[in-house]
Amino acid sequence: MSFSHAQITGGLFPHNLLAQVRTGDPQLPGVKPADYHLTGSERLGDAAARKWQRLRSVYRSFHEELKRLPSGDGTSLTRDRWLQPLFTELEFGRLTYQRGALDAGGRHYPVSHLWQHVPIHLTGWHVDLDRRVTRGTRAPQSMLQEFLNVSPDHLWGVLSNGRLLRIMRDSTSLVGSAYVEFDLEAIFEGDVYNEFFLLYAFLHQSRFEPLPREDGAEPTPADCRLEQWRQHAVDSGVRFHRKLSAGVKAAMERLGTGFRLANSAVDRALSDGDLTLDDYRHELLRLAYQLIFVFVAEDRDILLLPPDPDFARARERYDDYFSTRRLRRLARIRPGDRHGDLWRSTVTVLNALGADDGDR
Numbered sequence: 001m002s003f004s005h006a007q008i009t010g011g012l013f014p015h016n017l018l019a020q021v022r023t024g025d026p027q028l029p030g031v032k033p034a035d036y037h038l039t040g041s042e043r044l045g046d047a048a049a050r051k052w053q054r055l056r057s058v059y060r061s062f063h064e065e066l067k068r069l070p071s072g073d074g075t076s077l078t079r080d081r082w083l084q085p086l087f088t089e090l091e092f093g094r095l096t097y098q099r100g101a102l103d104a105g106g107r108h109y110p111v112s113h114l115w116q117h118v119p120i121h122l123t124g125w126h127v128d129l130d131r132r133v134t135r136g137t138r139a140p141q142s143m144l145q146e147f148l149n150v151s152p153d154h155l156w157g158v159l160s161n162g163r164l165l166r167i168m169r170d171s172t173s174l175v176g177s178a179y180v181e182f183d184l185e186a187i188f189e190g191d192v193y194n195e196f197f198l199l200y201a202f203l204h205q206s207r208f209e210p211l212p213r214e215d216g217a218e219p220t221p222a223d224c225r226l227e228q229w230r231q232h233a234v235d236s237g238v239r240f241h242r243k244l245s246a247g248v249k250a251a252m253e254r255l256g257t258g259f260r261l262a263n264s265a266v267d268r269a270l271s272d273g274d275l276t277l278d279d280y281r282h283e284l285l286r287l288a289y290q291l292i293f294v295f296v297a298e299d300r301d302i303l304l305l306p307p308d309p310d311f312a313r314a315r316e317r318y319d320d321y322f323s324t325r326r327l328r329r330l331a332r333i334r335p336g337d338r339h340g341d342l343w344r345s346t347v348t349v350l351n352a353l354g355a356d357d358g359d360r
Helices: 016-023 044-067 075-089 140-150 184-189 193-203 225-262 264-272 277-299 309-322 324-333 341-354
Strands: 006-009 102-104 107-109 113-115 118-122 156-160 164-169 179-183
Touching: 006 016, 006 193, 016 193, 016 225, 044 075, 044 184, 044 193, 075 118, 102 140, 107 140, 118 140, 140 156, 140 164, 164 184, 164 193, 164 225, 179 184, 179 193, 184 193, 225 264, 225 277, 264 277, 277 324, 277 341, 309 324, 309 341, 324 341
Parallel strands: 118 156
Antiparallel strands: 006 179, 102 107, 113 118, 156 164, 164 179
């Protein structure tokens, strides 16, 4: 499942988390309707659909007013006529303007709003989140990211100019900025409910509120659903890599034995010492991960061929004769033999992917 108007930056979450949230994966904590404060038999999709209808109307009205705005960055209009209603529909209530800068690490940070322990900085429609508004100021993105990094009392935050919205986290353990970004303009202009649902699921107030701790201690900013999702992703990644390591080891053993049986030159080189076991192991490991890369690319429909109509026939030929999908299907229904055509077609694909210009 791919998303055009939602992206993850800075390794905050693995990209497959978006699909898990969208489908309500039961392995993911906190995705039941009750976890979003819904009651009875109400489903999350029903609640999101109601908000969607309301916010589409709000967006259209706001955009008409924005067109009539004579000049300026539109900060007041964007906050009052668009972002405040958005946060209200997501159960935050009406956000209170933060009078005065927030202090952390001996510096002042002009964050516009604060909801409990969550700094929410809202700017105008025409403000670039990644550029300084005026000389001597910091870009909204860098300002809020630095605040989260230096403040021990704030872990998650939200930044938006009405066009883009970023759910941010302290990134001191990562490199650079860390956030999930939603293109609000594209979602509402393009009428893309599927990705609004994802926004609703990520930005709902219940994702940020402090949850009771099992030890009875006072909740911290880390005791929230978003942090649970992040920890779940970390734990899942550890389990996946352990499983992957075992699978790669088994694949290397099978491939290594197979190459020796099928290719007398390889067997002789190993026996004579012309090919060391370390070098052989390195090549087998490299091959295993190359194949995993192609498996994932094909299964996620990440194009290995240009999306040009002229390549439609080429895509069919690739799927029918060269794809690892075909190779895997054949491996499940019959054992291998001494013919080398499947190996040669696989080498053709790997060589083409490794070439700067591919292979036409």
